[in-house]
Amino acid sequence: MKHTNLIFAILLLLIISTNIANAQEDNKVKLSGKFLTDQRFLIKDQNDWAWNENRLTLKFDKKISGNSKFYSEVWLRNFGLSNINSSNDLYNKGIIDPYNLEVREAYVQLYSFLNENLDIKIGRQRIVWGTADKLNPTDNLNPYDLEDILDFGRHRSSDAISFDYYFNSEFSLHGAFIPFFQPANMPVGIFANALNPSMKLPEGMILMGLNDKINMPEYNLAESSTAGMKFKAFAAGFDFSLSYLWGRDGMPIATYNTFTSVDILGGININTDLAFYRTHIIGADLAGSLGGVGVWAEAALFLPDNQINMKTDLSALYPQGTPTEMTIIDTIVLKKEAYVKFTVGADYNFSDGSYLNFQYMHGFVNERGNDNLNDYFFIRFEKKFFEEKLKIVPIGGGFIVSKWDDMNNNYALIYVPEISYMATDNAEIILSSVIFNGKGDNIFANLSDYNMSMFKLKYSF
Amino acid sequence: MRNLKLSVLLVLFLFAGFNTNAQDADTILKKVDEVMYSPKDMTGETKIVLTNKSGKQSTREANIIQKGTDKRIFRFTSPSSQAGIAVLSLPDDVMYLYMPAFRKERRISSSVKSQKFAGTDFSYDDMEAKPNAEKYSPKLLGTEENAFILELKPKSKKSSYSKVIMKVHKINYYPISVEFYDKGNKKIKEGKSVYKKIGKYWNAQEMTMTNLKKNHSTKMIMSNVKYDQNLSDDEFTVRKLKQ
Structure with missing residues (x-):
């Protein structure tokens, strides 16, 4: 009897362990990834390194x-160049060889949760909204990742809970709740000042120092949370959606500037208070095909919760007793009125395998208010050769107009020719250049000193 | 008068002959569709071997699920640079492409349908699971020892082909070979298939498409094929495409 029990126990153990092994085989963690090296240098003088x-x-x-x-996605990076200033820095590997680790995404997705038609996703996640190609005015749930200003549309992920409810295969509702506000991260390296607004000081004043203080929203649900809802449908051959988002603009806005005198020669310091304002965003988009041409349109109506005023405090520059109305200037930087950013675009695949993509966008990520939205035209034409291993982009780039009535002095041109080669099924080598040219106050005109060549290698595994 | 009667009879005979001919071609093509699309649904894996003119080969792998004649999801599993890319084909020429890197689906415009599918010698159009009888008007050109020879003219003006010549197995009605002609009536591609019976259905276990202009070929080898698993329509939605 003892033997029978033992054999039975061994058999049971074998069956269980076999089942566990099979289950693990079916449900094992799939590891995949990509290696990217991205090297850029300026096309001038000593060819300064622009990106590593x-x-x-x-x-x-x-x-x-x-x-x-x-699902999780992690970035391990050596990013930037050594920033060594003293011998002490030689003891710090992080300064000699800057590196960082980012958990880009980490979430659990539950399908048919509580209800057959409901999927939910909990954790750090990228929630992509919009039908346009990388230029998505409705994509505002996740904060912008503006680290690389040339990587249009890059966002970070957010710690969130989101759901999709499918009424049927043609109608669905998507919702997302992000409990903590996270601002956009700004460009780095040579692009660091690309999004900073230009500042005009009164005659005789010389800016000696600029400090700022950011007033983050309080970390509670009322102040810090973001919520969005989107209704998606497919009808008459087109996909379309309507969305609403209540959140904060991820880029700060100046609310209070304090000028202080530094010397008698007109040198001043400016201390600025910055804040992230609440906004309502109503969005709509569609995508489909007309006569063989892929078409899409996407628009977002932004309605700030309140008017944003900026006070400029010059009292330190005036004698004591000067009336406040003379020393504190109040200006409206953002009216409580709706403004609309939008993108329309089309693409076409020619019978010879070439591809054309055109987009018009009104309002870049950092532009706010009806009077400050510029017009952007982007085009990309590519053709593949040698069994699609070689891809040449002879026409790629954009044309920006920041003031139509004085276009000669308010425009920018970006030219981005590119050659890429698939060395193997998993290895792609990309050579490209970015040439900026322009005048006036728009971000790409301000980059005209940073024409660069780029080398990238991508390897997937 | 006699001559007139004879002429009328001849004309009637010719018309009748043509009608019989057309009827036969239609029947044959319908039988081809029955063989190809009679399973209610199908799941399987495919290995795609691309061979260029110098004989160099590269391989891709994908999973396929299909229901009826107009619902299909094709999902790449290899190589790593393409793993996860998936195409959903739905009725009325609706196609979605899912690119995991962008985390969103995209409608494919109809201009892409004449393009190569993921570097293969099959176009998106060739990959479409649409019955031949819906896509083509057939004409019986003749017969061989073991095959009917059909000429298929595309019904849609958007097709990149002027005609397709299909050889159909006389007994089992599966297509043995197909030849594709461009708008200039020049043969540009030819495909050959090896069929094997799985259960009650004929399965194209190996399909080879050769691009004659580029001397490049694509072989699709099917494995793990399962039929009639009662797949739900819900498997063929954007929701599933993104999973």
Whole structure:
């Protein structure tokens, strides 16, 4: 009897362990990823290094059961160049060889949660809205990742809970709640000042120092949370959606400037208070095909919660007793009125394998208010050769107009020719240049000193 | 008068002959569709071997699920640079492309349908699971020892082909070979298939498409094919495409 029990126990153990092994085989973590090296140098003088990035992207994908999965994406990077100023820095590997780690995404997705038609996703996630190609005015749930100003449309992820409810295959509702506000991160390296507004000081004043203080929203649900809802439908051959978002603009706006005198020669310091304002965003988009041409349109109506005023405090520059109305200037920087950013675009695949993509955008990510939205025209024509291994982009770039009635002095041109070669199924080498030219106050005209050549290698595994 | 009667009879005979001919071609093509699309649904894996003119080969792998004649999801699993890219084909020429890197689906415009599908010698159009009888008007050109020879003219002006010549197995009605002609009536591609019976259905276990102009070929080898698993329509939605 003892023997029978033992054999039975061993058999049971074998069956269980076999089942576990099979289950693990079916549900094992899939590891994949990509290595990217991105090197850029300026096309002038000594060819200063403009960008150095070696990025290892690791993706972990695990189907936990038939109705759920875990996904994570991590970036491990050597990013930037050594910033050594003293011998002490030589003891710090992080300064000699700057590196960082980012958890880009980490979430669990539950399919048919509580209801057959409901999927939910909890954790750090990228929530992509919009039908346009990388230029998405409705894509405002996640904060912008503006680190690389040339990587249009890049966002970070947010710690969020989101859901999709499918009424049927043609109508669905998407919702997302982000409990903590996270601002956009600004451009780095040579692009660091690209999004800073130009500042005109009164005659005789010389800016000696600029400090700022950011007033973050309080970390509670009322002040810090973001919520959005989107209704998606497919009808008459077109996909379209309507959305609403209540959140904060991810780029800060100046609310109070304090001028202080530094010397008798007109040198001044400016201390600025910055804040992230609440806004309502109503969005709509559509995508489809007309006569073989892929077409899309996307628009977002921004309505700030309140008018934003900026006070400029000059009292330190005036004798004591000067009336306040003379020393504190109040200006409206953003009216409580709606403004609309939009993108329309089209693409076409020619029978010889070439591809054309055109987009018109009104309002870049950093532009706010009806009077400050510029017009952007982007085009890309590419053709593939040698069994699609070689891709040449002879026409790529954009044309920007910041003032139509004085276009000669308010425009920018970006030219981005590119050659890419698939050395193997998983390795792509890309050579390109970016040439900026322009005048006036728009971000790309301000980059005209930074024409650069770029080399990238992408390897997927 | 006699001559007139004879002429009328001859004309009637010719018309009748043409009608029989057309009827036969239609029947054959319908039988081809029955063989190709009679399973309610299908799941399987495919290995795609691309061979260029110097004989160099590269391989891709994908999973396929299909229901009826107009619902299909094709999802790449290899190589790593393409893993996760998926195409959903739905009725009325609706196609979605899912690119995991962008985390969103995109409608494919109809201009892309004449393009190569993921570097293969099949176009998006060739990959479409639409019955031949819906896409083409057939004409029986003749017969061989074991095959009917059909000429298929595209019904849609948007097709990149002027005609397709299909050889159909006389007994089992599966297509043995197909030849594609461009608008200038020049043969540009030819495809050959090896069929094997799985259960009650004929399965194209190997399909080879050769681009004659570029001397480049694509072989699709099917494995793990399963039929009639009662797949729900919900499997063929954007929701599933993104999972």
